[in-house]
Amino acid sequence: MENTKELRTWLDDFNLNHPLVIAGPCSAETEEQVLNIAHQLKDTDATVLRAGIWKPRTRPGNFEGVGALGLKWLQKAKQETGMLTATEVANKDHVKLALEHDIDILWIGARTTVSPFIIQEIADALNGTDKIVLVKNPVNPDLPLWLGAIERLYTANIKKLGVIHRGFSTYEKTRYRNNPEWQIPIELQNRFPDLPLICDPSHIAGRRDIISDICQTALDLNFDGLMVETHYDPDNAWSDAKQQITPATLIQMMIDLKVRKATDTEADYRNALNTLRTQIDVVDHQLIEMLGKRMKVADSIGELKKDKNVAILQTKRWNEILGKMILEGNERGLSEEFILKIFKAIHQESINHQEKIINS
Ligand code: PEP
Ligand code: MN
Numbered sequence: 001m002e003n004t005k006e007l008r009t010w011l012d013d014f015n016l017n018h019p020l021v022i023a024g025p026c027s028a029e030t031e032e033q034v035l036n037i038a039h040q041l042k043d044t045d046a047t048v049l050r051a052g053i054w055k056p057r058t059r060p061g062n063f064e065g066v067g068a069l070g071l072k073w074l075q076k077a078k079q080e081t082g083m084l085t086a087t088e089v090a091n092k093d094h095v096k097l098a099l100e101h102d103i104d105i106l107w108i109g110a111r112t113t114v115s116p117f118i119i120q121e122i123a124d125a126l127n128g129t130d131k132i133v134l135v136k137n138p139v140n141p142d143l144p145l146w147l148g149a150i151e152r153l154y155t156a157n158i159k160k161l162g163v164i165h166r167g168f169s170t171y172e173k174t175r176y177r178n179n180p181e182w183q184i185p186i187e188l189q190n191r192f193p194d195l196p197l198i199c200d201p202s203h204i205a206g207r208r209d210i211i212s213d214i215c216q217t218a219l220d221l222n223f224d225g226l227m228v229e230t231h232y233d234p235d236n237a238w239s240d241a242k243q244q245i246t247p248a249t250l251i252q253m254m255i256d257l258k259v260r261k262a263t264d265t266e267a268d269y270r271n272a273l274n275t276l277r278t279q280i281d282v283v284d285h286q287l288i289e290m291l292g293k294r295m296k297v298a299d300s301i302g303e304l305k306k307d308k309n310v311a312i313l314q315t316k317r318w319n320e321i322l323g324k325m326i327l328e329g330n331e332r333g334l335s336e337e338f339i340l341k342i343f344k345a346i347h348q349e350s351i352n353h354q355e356k357i358i359n360s
Pocket of ligand 2 (some may be wrong): 229295
């Protein structure tokens with residue numbers, strides 16, 4: 001991908017003075033539900049109505065979508081409200097049906113982006129059309145795999161492209177349903193600054209209460225838009241009930257979110273500074289998480305030493321660690337003095353943790 005400027009013309013053509021908002025239910029359930037939600041979203045910041053028609057469920061037995069029938073409901077919603085429509089496609093048959101029903105934006109789900117075969121199949125089915133295609137990140141935190149999907153579409157002459165960040169699965173349970181790993185979309189943005197970047201806070205959060213925080217972080221990181229699952233009766237949604245919000249909540253959230261617009265050089269400067277500060281916040285948060293993990297390991301070592309009745313301080317091991325870290329730090333432009341200070345502090349905290357365990 002060379003001339004990446006063209007990738008965002010579709011977005012610029014919307015001429016919005018706010019981030020692009022894609023909203024609508026996780027799944028289309030009934031015609032009445034789709035139309036009701038569409039009418040509530042009409043004349044709000046939401047430009048695009050989303051609804052899943054074919055739902056990729058991790059385990060069988062959950063609602064798997066209404067199928068092609070729902071495409072007619074989306075068409076009707078578009079007719080009645082003038083909103084653009086978006087749905088997920090996961091194979092060439094989906095693409096064919098979505099094209100036949102004049103769906104404006106097709107997105108590729110996280111479980112599909114992981115498979116180069118299916119991405120290629122979808123890319124071939126789309127060749128020669130001028131659809132907008134948004135690619136969700138793969139479920140695993142793998143930037144080349146994500147970019148590979150974009151490249152396959154680009155090579156198949158699809159030039160109206162964008163990406164959706166929906167977080168990454170983890171085995172460990174965290175506060176998120178899918179860990180944001182913000183450094184990955186940040187790196188993608190550094191490599192392809194013109195590729196429209198949209199955040200899906202709903203699948204990152206998995207719960208309602210942290211959606212607006214996630215949106216704010218995304219906007220602070222200069223994301224171009226938001227895709228938010230929206231339902232008139234979230235608790236009774238047929239899929240992803242916990243993470244959907246009402247249209248009214250979405251409207252209020254868009255009022256409350258701080259959107260920074262670069263209007264002059266001063267604003268430009270503040271914008272750039274804020275983006276970098278948010279990147280620092282992301283890394284600081286990771287540092288604390290890593291330190292917490294390190295101390296948990298130290299606790300386990302404490303338990304072992306207690307069982308074996310071994311002394312806490314093992315000078316030889318400590319000197320080895322220090323030597324290695326000074327070398328690694330050097331490679332990353334960190335001074336020896338700094339590494340010594342940091343690791344002395346970390347070591348002290350480990351000893352404190354182990355002492356607590358041994359004396360308990
Ligand atoms: C969805 O958008 O409803 C969906 C299934 O998303 P993902 O592919 O991110 O899990
Ligand atoms: Mn969903």
